[in-house]
Amino acid sequence: MQIFYETVELLGCLLSYLFTLYTSYIFFNYKSTLYKRISLLLSVVYTPLAYDLIIPFSNTIVSLLAMFFVYIVICICFNGNFLIKAFIVLVYNIFSVCISNLYFSLFSVIFHVSINELIAGRNALRSCLILSLYLFEIILLFAISKIIKRNATAHYNVLELSITFLFLLIDFVFAIFSFLILFYYPNSVSIVKIVCCSISILCVICALISIYLIKKLNEHYLHNIDNIAIKIQLDNMVEYIKNTQNSNSEIRALRHDMKNKLLAYNSLLQNDNIDDVICDIKETLSLPSLNEPLSYCTNTPFNILIFNKAQIAKGYGIPFNCKAIISPQYTNLKLMVALSNLIDNAIEHELTEPKEYRNIKLSLIQDINSINIILENYISNSILTRNPTLSTTKFDTIQHGFGINNIRTLINSINGIVEFYEENSSFFVQIII
Incomplete structure (x- = not known):
């Protein structure tokens, strides 16, 4: 013993x-x-x-x-x-x-x-x-x-x-x-x-x-x-490639149309129909211009993410404005997962708002010591008053995003902080890393 x-x-x-x-x-x-x-x-x-x-x-x-x-x-x-x-x-x-x-x-x-x-x-x-x-x-x-x-x-x-x-x-x-x-x-x-x-x-x-x-x-x-x-990064890359291929097809079609138009101009000018050419040029210039950017930042992974989310938002008729300044070498998969889910949440909410008020703004700025992200979307009624903890009401959180608690976990795991607040009929999410 x-x-x-x-x-x-x-x-x-x-x-x-x-x-x-x-x-x-x-x-x-x-x-x-x-x-x-x-x-x-x-x-x-x-x-x-x-x-x-x-x-x-x-x-x-x-x-x-x-x-x-x-x-x-x-x-x-x-x-x-x-x-x-x-x-x-x-x-x-x-x-x-x-x-x-x-x-x-x-x-x-x-x-x-x-x-x-x-x-x-x-x-x-x-x-x-x-x-x-x-x-x-x-x-x-x-x-x-x-x-x-x-x-x-x-x-x-x-x-x-x-x-x-x-x-x-x-x-x-x-x-x-x-x-x-x-x-x-x-x-x-x-x-x-x-x-x-x-x-x-x-x-x-x-x-x-x-x-x-x-x-x-x-x-x-x-x-x-x-x-x-x-997986999210791969899905974004696939969508980006598809959008790029569509853009290339549109560019080829545009070049073909421009060639035909220039041939028509050449024929009209040879026949001294200058007024017809000028009239057609003025009509072309009066068409609304396309201001949709193809690149939001020089960081390829984040640019792909933002571009795809912007395409989804605009597909629903939701204006999407973005200002992004981030180093091309910066990579952070967890931040991308959190940002992707937050933008999805914003798009999903905007679909419940009147079309004329829908709006999403994203600011992603990196300086020497930190990264500051602010995501803003329109709200007609306070969300924090109705749901202070922002707890999810969805049964299948895997298929429908992470939920706010998991987003907080992701941001905390990369030594960041995330805050939610409301101001002037807008809902804000701010992430600081």
Whole structure:
């Protein structure tokens, strides 16, 4: 049994290291996937370093050595300021100590025993209590990470988070149940102690696996976003090629008509019918000119996107005005997905407005430090008053666009902000990156 208890102590050291990395990940980003793997592999160095039976020093010195080692790992593997990293390591350790003291004090009060009786020596009771403590810390850290990163790249809905927290809570209840069995039946046979400790260990492992799986679901979602972005870009390119081919056909037809007209002019001039030629020229000049641009900006992907949306809008009789200044080298698929969906939303709304008031304006300006996008469309009645959260009313959001919440997620994932406001019978969407 002693080997089993020492294994639990080693597992506790390992979890403490992983929790510190997870805390750092809440506030910083890994430099690369390689550094992430290195930080995980270095756990084989930290675990024996923090294990009090291997390092022949007092607990205080062992804790300080472990903190310094974790700080070095975080400095090497994460981006960010060194002083802030030191502050994060210090705050986490204070947090961990405080939570541990509160946790043990709570159990001491509930069961009317001293803290020393709960955690003295290596035994099954201590093992279950420590494992339940780590489960409690997992729940707290997961909750903190979701609160702090609620506007970051992660995409979770309330149901997903509720299920995850429920799963973690059930794990915690099982771990506490194992502790209660050992507390009220301290003279249980060894097999009971092993089973109870094993249940606690499995609860911790299941909790870590559940967090890992929901992280993978988020990565899968973001991967789907990238696939959708590429699909939209390909669809836009196909439409652009079709429009270009139609334009080329029209140009060839125009050249043919011009040739015939010039031949007619030549014949009339040879017969001294100058007045007829002048009259026909004046009639041609009186025709309304076509002001539709073929190019909105020098950035090919964004030009294709804007051109196609302008064609769709004008096909519905909606005036579409655009001013775009953006570097030819700039690429951002997620921004294109968001902009494409926002323009689709604007076109869809304008179809509900009277024809004489329909209008869409797009401004896309890039300067040295940022990109500022303003999309404006006419509204006869306030949208924000009727639907402040701009929640979608469509059942199939895949076939009918992302919806505003997903657009916010996309913009937040590229470190941008998006705002919606109304002014003078116009609805505005502003994106700043």
